[in-house]
Amino acid sequence: AQSVTQLGSHVSVSEGALVLLRCNYSSSVPPYLFWYVQYPNQGLQLLLKYTTGATLVKGINGFEAEFKKSETSFHLTKPSAHMSDAAEYFCAVSDSGTASKLTFGTGTRLQVTL
Amino acid sequence: DTGVSQNPRHKITKRGQNVTFRCDPISEHNRLYWYRQTLGQGPEFLTYFQNEAQLEKSRLLSDRFSAERPKGSFSTLEIQRTEQGDSAMYLCASSLGGAGNEKLFFGSGTQLSVL
Numbered sequence: 001a002q003s004v005t006q007l008g009s010h011v012s013v014s015e016g017a018l019v020l021l022r023c024n025y026s027s028s029v030p031p032y033l034f035w036y037v038q039y040p041n042q043g044l045q046l047l048l049k050y051t052t053g054a055t056l057v058k059g060i061n062g063f064e065a066e067f068k069k070s071e072t073s074f075h076l077t078k079p080s081a082h083m084s085d086a087a088e089y090f091c092a093v094s095d096s097g098t099a100s101k102l103t104f105g106t107g108t109r110l111q112v113t114l
Numbered sequence: 115d116t117g118v119s120q121n122p123r124h125k126i127t128k129r130g131q132n133v134t135f136r137c138d139p140i141s142e143h144n145r146l147y148w149y150r151q152t153l154g155q156g157p158e159f160l161t162y163f164q165n166e167a168q169l170e171k172s173r174l175l176s177d178r179f180s181a182e183r184p185k186g187s188f189s190t191l192e193i194q195r196t197e198q199g200d201s202a203m204y205l206c207a208s209s210l211g212g213a214g215n216e217k218l219f220f221g222s223g224t225q226l227s228v229l
Binding site: 009032042043044045046092094101102104105106107 | 147154222
């Protein structure tokens with residue numbers, strides 16, 4: 001069975017500050033890892049994904065994440081937060097066999113303050 | 115693409131009633147998924163289709179739940195004899211499937227409230 005743990009249900013940063021959202025996963029097979037973002041009253045959107053290859057992946061809106069197998073982590077970062085980044089962020093894992101069936105974490109709500 | 119469309123956006127029903135939700139995926143996508151999301155939780159997988167075939171069902175999907183995807187196009191999710199615990203956001207997603215096409219496109223969901 002696969003699982004995802006997101007540390008911190010709420011994170012608050014100042015505009016322009018570093019964003020760091022933490023995600024640790026558990027998987028018995030090589031994982032595929034995803035970050036999705038959910039804005040109010042909108043569907044989830046894919047920010048970025050790791051399947052194979054380069055462990056540092058870049059996504060939309062300046063976000064990136066690094067797959068660290070030794071730490072079973074896939075933390076999401078952005079160098080400089082913008083007010084428009086305020087949303088709920090979900091980390092998710094799937095296995096390569098059923099790559100699109102996702103197990104999501106409980107989410108982290110990002111607040112960006114002036 | 116026009117995106118994944120879900121109807122209705124909101125549904126309020128009394129306990130014991132049956133409800134049906136509809137999902138229209140992106141037209142060329144052969145995979146369709148249903149997820150359920152409750153307050154403060156991430157989406158939980160319910161079931162998915164490859165074309166018209168329902169390939170997997172979660173243990174979360176009790177006998178009161180049934181999903182169909184006739185002709186491999188739109189899908190319906192029916193809940194019979196609704197219970198208050200069924201109150202949640204029901205999300206539909208679609209994808210092309212296959213290697214390199216792991217991205218899911220989600221609809222905005224149907225919010226179900228069971229009174």
